[in-house]
Amino acid sequence: MSEIIRVQNLEVGYGDEIVLEQLNFSVEKSEIFVILGPSGCGKTTVLKTILGLIPPISGDIYFFQKPMEFLSEKSMNRIYDDIGVLYQTGALLNSINLFDNIALPVHMHYPGIPEQIKKEMVLSRLSQVGLETSWKKYPSELSEGMKKRAALARALILSPKVICCDEPSAGLDPITASRLDDLLLDLNTLLGITFVVITHELRSIEKIADKVLVLHNRGLYFYGTLEQLLETDDEFINDFLLKEKKDA
Amino acid sequence: MVNEKKLKFILPESISHENVSFLLREIQNHMQKDSNIIDFAQVTRIDTFGVSLLNHIKKSFKSVSFINIRPEVSELLNTFYSPAQRSDSDKQDDSTGNILEYIIEKFSGLKKSTLEYLSLLADEIYYTVQYIFKKRGIPPGEISNQLFLMAYDSFPIVCLVSFLIGVTISITSLDQLKQLGADIYLADLVGFAMIRELVPLMAGIILAGKIGASITAEISSMKVMEEIDALKTMGLVPEKFLMVPRLIAITVAIPLLVGMADLVGIVGGLLVAKIFSDIPGSVFLEQIFKAVHFSDFLIGLIKTMVFGWVVVISAGYKGFSVGRGAAGVGIATTQSVVMSISLIIVLDCIFAIILY
Ligand SMILES: Nc1ncnc2c1ncn2[C@@H]1O[C@H](COP(=O)(O)OP(=O)(O)OP(=O)(O)O)[C@@H](O)[C@H]1O
Numbered sequence A: 001m002s003e004i005i006r007v008q009n010l011e012v013g014y015g016d017e018i019v020l021e022q023l024n025f026s027v028e029k030s031e032i033f034v035i036l037g038p039s040g041c042g043k044t045t046v047l048k049t050i051l052g053l054i055p056p057i058s059g060d061i062y063f064f065q066k067p068m069e070f071l072s073e074k075s076m077n078r079i080y081d082d083i084g085v086l087y088q089t090g091a092l093l094n095s096i097n098l099f100d101n102i103a104l105p106v107h108m109h110y111p112g113i114p115e116q117i118k119k120e121m122v123l124s125r126l127s128q129v130g131l132e133t134s135w136k137k138y139p140s141e142l143s144e145g146m147k148k149r150a151a152l153a154r155a156l157i158l159s160p161k162v163i164c165c166d167e168p169s170a171g172l173d174p175i176t177a178s179r180l181d182d183l184l185l186d187l188n189t190l191l192g193i194t195f196v197v198i199t200h201e202l203r204s205i206e207k208i209a210d211k212v213l214v215l216h217n218r219g220l221y222f223y224g225t226l227e228q229l230l231e232t233d234d235e236f237i238n239d240f241l242l243k244e245k246k247d248a
Numbered sequence B: 001m002v003n004e005k006k007l008k009f010i011l012p013e014s015i016s017h018e019n020v021s022f023l024l025r026e027i028q029n030h031m032q033k034d035s036n037i038i039d040f041a042q043v044t045r046i047d048t049f050g051v052s053l054l055n056h057i058k059k060s061f062k063s064v065s066f067i068n069i070r071p072e073v074s075e076l077l078n079t080f081y082s083p084a085q086r087s088d089s090d091k092q093d094d095s096t097g098n099i100l101e102y103i104i105e106k107f108s109g110l111k112k113s114t115l116e117y118l119s120l121l122a123d124e125i126y127y128t129v130q131y132i133f134k135k136r137g138i139p140p141g142e143i144s145n146q147l148f149l150m151a152y153d154s155f156p157i158v159c160l161v162s163f164l165i166g167v168t169i170s171i172t173s174l175d176q177l178k179q180l181g182a183d184i185y186l187a188d189l190v191g192f193a194m195i196r197e198l199v200p201l202m203a204g205i206i207l208a209g210k211i212g213a214s215i216t217a218e219i220s221s222m223k224v225m226e227e228i229d230a231l232k233t234m235g236l237v238p239e240k241f242l243m244v245p246r247l248i249a250i251t252v253a254i255p256l257l258v259g260m261a262d263l264v265g266i267v268g269g270l271l272v273a274k275i276f277s278d279i280p281g282s283v284f285l286e287q288i289f290k291a292v293h294f295s296d297f298l299i300g301l302i303k304t305m306v307f308g309w310v311v312v313i314s315a316g317y318k319g320f321s322v323g324r325g326a327a328g329v330g331i332a333t334t335q336s337v338v339m340s341i342s343l344i345i346v347l348d349c350i351f352a353i354i355l356y
């Protein structure tokens, strides 16, 4: 197995304000890596730092075994070619409709692709997330859950090697959420796509996770496999997961 | 010396919103330097205001102890207890401490933002030139889209304002000119003032209010909604993707805008001359063509072009550096308009000095 992402002594935050420190972990090829933690603990911040959107306060990040700080904008873009991201808010462009949103990465990176093929690509991704009939709609005309699903379709369109999802199933009903998990698993097993997923849903963690990272108290609280997580007798983790169980 | 009874403050039966302010004053007056006792023996009812009062007392006087609390009251007190905050009195001391430091900080902030502004400007020029040669990196159809929006947004109002200013300055100056018997020079005055000075300035200010504000609002809300992040991880450059279409659109729109505004302003002057002074239109126009040269038109055009770029760059600068949340969008938009208008007026003054 080869390493996709490695993080060493990473310290993340905004300006001088440290949110998390002493982070060490790695994501292997074709695994589903789940990040857990209470609201506001810094999950989104870690993800965005790894993606190069927030400058790290200190520490090293390696992407595809290359240190990130040495990457110029150009090689950063080469990395982005292999990554799809589903943001917590969906982050669809509000000024264009769903079809154009999903087609945007194709448009911009492969301007010569014929319209018919582009249409086929977009509609197939949309039907994977159950939105094929809404392609004409604008993001403002979609529900939160639909935006999330559309954003996943956009993240999928260029079949990236890595997909990062920030709370993909938050705000979805149990059936849709479980279908989404199935989709992630399919993509993972059939295409070998590596996933980094932030989620709170225990059901989904049990179903999809290979490795789990729990963030708490300004740092890494737990880091191990799903089995280790489920067997642990740590009070905080059990409280956290149990609570999730009751909610679900 | 101090009698123990005096130190004990006995609370009434009920503590509620009705008597908290009275109690607060009373307790504060009775507090001693050392050990105070507050007796809860009579308290049976206490509401959320009362709980907050007692928690406040506990926090602000270190040597206070509560006695005879009934269990139900004690439970309430614990439930609503807010942990002590770091006192911000120390912080205040720091910030008011050194005015010199404050001024230095302000200036280094200004230096930093000036550098950031100029580097954004340089980037945008680079991206625009890069686009012109490579035709990649911005969404198809976006330039014409923006051009339409800008024209639709600002042409009517720029023309209206230009016409009215043409009329106004003509009426105001006609009286003076008449006294000198120099009515015909109204044409020179209107032509010069409109083409070289007023049209660029008014157009700049209107663009700041209409186009600048909408660009900042759009970009900053995209930033807040993570759309900018999404563009980046799709391998796109937001500073190019969003700004280049707008810069090209404004570059194309401004000559049309200036041409229209000049024309309409002159028509305003011409009407005034005809109505108030009986100068025939043809004579008025002939005089304008004699007095105003193509170079004057060009200067007005270049000035407006500079102002237009200032508006779009300032709008982008404020949009991309927005703070957090929806509140940030409003603040950024206001700041962008203020910044554009201030810069336009400063630059206009510099132009006037250079071109004098
Ligand atoms: N742009 C920002 N500037 C400054 N601080 C921020 C910013 N965004 C988030 N924070 C702070 O960083 C901390 C972590 O926020 P983050 O969004 O990473 O949490 P999260 O774990 O993703 O929470 P949630 O589960 O609610 O999404 C919070 O304390 C938050 O106040």
Ligand SMILES: [Mg+2]
Pocket: A043, A044, A045, A088, A166
């Ligand atoms: Mg988050």
